[in-house]
Amino acid sequence: MSPPRWLFWHRRDLRLADNLGLAAAAATTRAVTGVVVLDPAELAAMHQAPARRWFLAESLHELAGRWQAAGSRLLILQGDPVLLLPRLAAASGAAVVAWNRGVEPAERERDRRVAAALQGDGVKVLVDWDQLLVPPETIFTGAGDPYRVYGPFLRNWRGQVERRAAAGELDPRPAPRELLDLDPASLPRPELWAALPLRAAVPTAAQLAAIAKGGGEADGVGTVALHHSEASGEDHPSTRRPQANGALRSEASGTRPPEPGPESTAGLAQAPFTGADLCPCRPGEAAALAQLEAFADGPALARYDEGRNLPGEAGTSALSAALRFGTLSPRQAWAAAAVARFAARSDEALASITVWEQELCWREFYQQALFHFPELADGPYRPQWRHFPWENNPQRLAAWQEGLTGMPIVDAAMRQLVESGWMHNRPRMIVASYLVKDLICDWRLGERFFMEHLVDGDLAANNGGWQWSASSGMDPKPLRIFNPATQAAKFDPEATYIRTWLPELAHVATADLISGRIGALERRGYPEAIVDHKLQQARFKAMHAALPRG
Numbered sequence: 316m317s318p319p320r321w322l323f324w325h326r327r328d329l330r331l332a333d334n335l336g337l338a339a340a341a342a343t344t345r346a347v348t349g350v351v352v353l354d355p356a357e358l359a360a361m362h363q364a365p366a367r368r369w370f371l372a373e374s375l376h377e378l379a380g381r382w383q384a385a386g387s388r389l390l391i392l393q394g395d396p397v398l399l400l401p402r403l404a405a406a407s408g409a410a411v412v413a414w415n416r417g418v419e420p421a422e423r424e425r426d427r428r429v430a431a432a433l434q435g436d437g438v439k440v441l442v443d444w445d446q447l448l449v450p451p452e453t454i455f456t457g458a459g460d461p462y463r464v465y466g467p468f469l470r471n472w473r474g475q476v477e478r479r480a481a482a483g484e485l486d487p488r489p490a491p492r493e494l495l496d497l498d499p500a501s502l503p504r505p506e507l508w509a510a511l512p513l514r515a516a517v518p519t520a521a522q523l524a525a526i527a528k529g530g531g532e533a534d535g536v537g538t539v540a541l542h543h544s545e546a547s548g549e550d551h552p553s554t555r556r557p558q559a560n561g562a563l564r565s566e567a568s569g570t571r572p573p574e575p576g577p578e579s580t581a582g583l584a585q586a587p588f589t590g591a592d593l594c595p596c597r598p599g600e601a602a603a604l605a606q607l608e609a610f611a612d613g614p615a616l617a618r619y620d621e622g623r624n625l626p627g628e629a630g631t632s633a634l635s636a637a638l639r640f641g642t643l644s645p646r647q648a649w650a651a652a653a654v655a656r657f658a659a660r661s662d663e664a665l666a667s668i669t670v671w672e673q674e675l676c677w678r679e680f681y682q683q684a685l686f687h688f689p690e691l692a693d694g695p696y697r698p699q700w701r702h703f704p705w706e707n708n709p710q711r712l713a714a715w716q717e718g719l720t721g722m723p724i725v726d727a728a729m730r731q732l733v734e735s736g737w738m739h740n741r742p743r744m745i746v747a748s749y750l751v752k753d754l755i756c757d758w759r760l761g762e763r764f765f766m767e768h769l770v771d772g773d774l775a776a777n778n779g780g781w782q783w784s785a786s787s788g789m790d791p792k793p794l795r796i797f798n799p800a801t802q803a804a805k806f807d808p809e810a811t812y813i814r815t816w817l818p819e820l821a822h823v824a825t826a827d828l829i830s831g832r833i834g835a836l837e838r839r840g841y842p843e844a845i846v847d848h849k850l851q852q853a854r855f856k857a858m859h860a861a862l863p864r865g
């Protein structure tokens with residue numbers, strides 16, 4: 316008699332190695348089948364970021380091959396998981412469906428509904444944490460509350476991680492091997508199987524865009540997703556040009572659009588991603604591990620403390636998309652840092668490794684915050700910010716989006732975002748402060764624009780980063796205003812980053828690129844600064860001072 320079949324539902328864990336939910340399934344039975352459900356609503360809620368569709372499609376392609384190499388298969392369904400997973404379980408005779416948990420409010424609500432539907436049919440559900448080193452239900456203040464402040468969270472988090480690592484609990488698990496495949500021809504209810512909306516092939520990024528738009532019918536019945544076609548050359552073009560502005564879209568997975576607010580990007584639902592060769596984040600499990608190794612074993616991690624602030628250098632890991640989509644696990648990242656610590660030859664290197672681990676902790680801090688305070692997704696954490704009289708000037712917002720504010724460090728960063736799908740952390744903070752405190756635009760407009768473009772766009776990290784920059788979040792520092800010229804002078808002193816992303820200004824003197832004071836003849840069409848930083852700073856402070864306290 317064949318063993319009971321388990322289904323493993325991949326979501327933000329697109330890998331076989333060190334996947335805790337999958338490892339638990341494979342430890343119980345060899346009869347495990349992988350499942351991905353392409354939900355049009357969820358794909359649309361991803362803000363149609365072309366870069367994320369590209370990363371997802373490429374990563375799924377590799378994942379399907381890995382399932383096959385492990386002896387089983389990856390099924391790709393298209394539709395609502397609440398309806399489809401019970402149907403698949405019935406059709407395949409599955410006894411258990413397993414998956415790894417998430418923190419986003421909409422995701423948790425959907426998972427509750429999926430679990431209830433399966434259990435109603437008598438199918439067991441097995442869920443646990445995988446994407447965090449310290450799950451949010453295991454880390455609280457001494458008073459038993461969730462953390463609102465990063466510093467004390469970090470101390471507790473590090474203590475827990477170090478204890479668990481010493482006990483071997485964080486050692487990365489190997490990928491399952493020698494699994495038992497299912498045979499669609501010998502299933503007990505072939506008519507149920509035949510009616511499933513299974514895709515014959517892993518979708519391309521263009522097909523994911525069509526699914527998000529409500530089109531892109533499933534293209535096969537009962538077949539295994541094993542091949543992948545490169546459609547319309549959209550995955551590897553080499554052009555570098557800014558994309559046009561378009562309309563804001565609402566995000567079903569959390570954040571509401573600010574009301575009222577100027578329109579932003581349009582046409583992204585169908586837009587192909589043209590920045591694959593410029594994006595430093597590489598899709599797929601193999602590329603994530605190679606990237607991790609190159610970062611941790613090479614010079615970057617050992618001098619991260621300094622290099623992480625220099626956007627003109629490749630001083631960070633660029634693993635954010637891999638961690639976002641789960642082509643890499645946080646345990647793999649932690650283990651690589653531990654090996655580097657063992658091999659470190661200087662105090663500077665040791666300090667740098669510690670700082671990188673603290674960045675991994677920021678990721679977890681924002682996830683535990685969203686888990687315990689789901690209202691973060693809907694607006695400012697600090698209530699008085701709901702009354703802020705945002706100006707939301709549409710021309711200024713458009714200039715920020717297009718990289719045409721006349722402040723070179725800001726424009727370089729926005730061009731990097733739109734062209735490559737990624738932006739270095741330092742300029743993320745600079746452009747966020749500039750949008751909110753210089754242009755006096757609602758931070759949720761920036762949050763949304765980031766989600767529409769970022770390859771690593773993630774509700775918890777993005778919302779956390781924007782609320783930190785806007786001063787509307789949990790961070791205790793009341794008002795943080797960045798002077799973009801001072802930031803450029805400090806972190807891009809040779810204007811390397813500015814010249815990379817604003818090649819039309821390559822001829823301009825470094826000091827002028829940093830200050831933004833560029834002579835009329837040298838501009839060659841590049842705009843003058845649309846606002847005066849000092850003036851706007853004073854205006855913003857006055858508006859902030861007039862807010863109700865609390």
Ligand SMILES: Cc1cc2nc3c(=O)[nH]c(=O)nc-3n(C[C@H](O)[C@H](O)[C@H](O)COP(=O)(O)OP(=O)(O)OC[C@H]3O[C@@H](n4cnc5c(N)ncnc54)[C@H](O)[C@@H]3O)c2cc1C
Nearest residue numbers: 631632633634635674678740743771772773776777780781
């Ligand atoms: C306004 C704003 C918006 C942001 N939006 C996102 C987002 O949508 N998705 C996202 O992953 N990060 C976001 N960040 C955080 C940070 O900018 C990126 O994680 C980082 O730039 C990714 O580059 P890296 O992989 O080279 O990071 P590294 O410096 O190598 O850090 C390692 C990992 O730690 C995590 N990390 C680092 N810094 C942060 C941080 N401040 N907050 C949360 N996690 C962090 C990331 O997973 C990152 O890959 C945002 C920051 C700001 C200021």
